[in-house]
Amino acid sequence: MADNVDSNLKSSKLSAIVLAGGKSSRMGKDKALILIQGVPLLQLICDIAGTLCNAVYVVTPTPENYQHLSFKHCQFVREVPLPQETVGNSSSTKITLPLPHGPLVGFAQGLAVVQTDWILLLACDLPKLQVEVLQDWARELETIPQNAIAALPRHAKGWEPLCGFYRRSCLPLLNDFIAQGGRSFQAWLAQHPVRVLPLSATEMLFNCNTPDDLAFVIDDKQS
Numbered sequence: 001m002a003d004n005v006d007s008n009l010k011s012s013k014l015s016a017i018v019l020a021g022g023k024s025s026r027m028g029k030d031k032a033l034i035l036i037q038g039v040p041l042l043q044l045i046c047d048i049a050g051t052l053c054n055a056v057y058v059v060t061p062t063p064e065n066y067q068h069l070s071f072k073h074c075q076f077v078r079e080v081p082l083p084q085e086t087v088g089n090s091s092s093t094k095i096t097l098p099l100p101h102g103p104l105v106g107f108a109q110g111l112a113v114v115q116t117d118w119i120l121l122l123a124c125d126l127p128k129l130q131v132e133v134l135q136d137w138a139r140e141l142e143t144i145p146q147n148a149i150a151a152l153p154r155h156a157k158g159w160e161p162l163c164g165f166y167r168r169s170c171l172p173l174l175n176d177f178i179a180q181g182g183r184s185f186q187a188w189l190a191q192h193p194v195r196v197l198p199l200s201a202t203e204m205l206f207n208c209n210t211p212d213d214l215a216f217v218i219d220d221k222q223s
């Protein structure tokens, strides 16, 4: 698959961020390490990202869980906790909690280290990701209006925020949103212009969240 990619497209203007810091609570084990035809899912996603980008950043609070994988082009960004928040209004009820993370915060911490104008953001649980579609989308980036902060596929209920492109220049807007307590991609994206990317086969965005999803992927790959 990687050999078919237009090597001119592999761009120093585009880097990738792959998020691997979720809880995998629905799957019951770390989704990033699930084997798809013998290849850990995170490695599959990073290999695809590496065919398009010179730099791939895996954002996770636990890089040690993935260091044994054989990544090309990949660097880890160790996610750090946000400052703590004190809640409650009397000395007896006041407690200090770590602010919640989630993919938006992971993305912001990754975005802070990238060097390129555009970033391809990917979840680690997309076993049907197609490099050719990402390649077609990447070709469109130069035509995207300057005021658009991102270019993403869209479905009936909203954006698909974890499989698309963002401008690095959106980081201050993102940090402001997070500082105000925002944690939702959909809510943040609703505040800014975003270009819709065409998606003819929605199965590419199939999200492998549960053991049933995984059984479906494995059956599909075997047939």
Ligand SMILES: Nc1nc2c(ncn2[C@@H]2O[C@H](COP(=O)(O)OP(=O)(O)OP(=O)(O)O)[C@@H](O)[C@H]2O)c(=O)[nH]1
Pocket: 019, 020, 021, 022, 023, 024, 025, 026, 027, 031, 059, 060, 061, 079, 101, 102, 103, 105, 106, 107, 122, 123, 124, 125, 162, 209
């Ligand atoms: N770096 C980072 N990635 C995250 C965080 N939360 C979710 N992700 C990633 O975001 C993507 C989508 O995550 P989800 O499938 O919505 O959630 P999850 O936490 O992985 O799984 P569930 O516990 O079943 O909801 C996956 O690639 C996750 O690894 C986070 O706090 N930090």
Ligand SMILES: [Mg+2]
Pocket: 123, 125, 207, 208, 209
């Ligand atoms: Mg998911």
